[in-house]
Amino acid sequence: MQKVFVMSHPVAFDPSTLKYNEAGLIPAIAQDEVSGEVLMMAWMNAQAIEKTLETGRVTYWSRSRQSFWIKGETSGHVQELVDFRIDCDRDCLLVLVRQTGAACHTNRRTCFYTAVRDGAETELMAPMA
């Protein structure tokens, strides 16, 4: 979805060189690689990053369950990794994904379905059929 120019010689990627918070986590934004829609934000630790890159299946760390969360493992709403990006400060990730079905647990395509307009919350989309 974006023109790509390779500007430098590649260096080996080491997840330990990223900046994690005090819980060892880094935010990961998932973006639909076709529509460009921002689907969700969740957290990864170094091992989840390794699993994501190794398997091509986006894998987060669930803070509530304190376990790996292979996106779509139970729902079938998998995220196939298309590209893995790091920000300038190395403290945030962007994963471009091929999303099956809904990214949101409410069965909406994206988690960001509520807008604030004229001071009021407005729902932008219904759950998928």
Next chain:
Amino acid sequence: MQKVFVMSHPVAFDPSTLKYNEAGLIPAIAQDEVSGEVLMMAWMNAQAIEKTLETGRVTYWSRSRQSFWIKGETSGHVQELVDFRIDCDRDCLLVLVRQTGAACHTNRRTCFYTAVRDGAETELMAPMA
């Protein structure tokens, strides 16, 4: 950039109803409303959210400087707010913006200019001229 269907009666937005981390902050993803490009991720507190909505100029909380950060105030690379979104868990924000110039302090359009491909870090774009 996305079809919008209003599904419910609007309710008044109150920033205190969002979920903040232990430092009183919530992550905010900035997306270019024209290209759909994810530009950056930074943090807001409740007051930064109020300022953003009141002024239409995206305002973060700088963790390093511990002060408000009106994006572009010194660089001129302002972010004009186009739409303000909340995720399902109310613990992450998405701001659609009209971005002047580079969003990244390295003078690149986006902070996410590094990709990991075949185990190597690869720069995708050069600083803007």
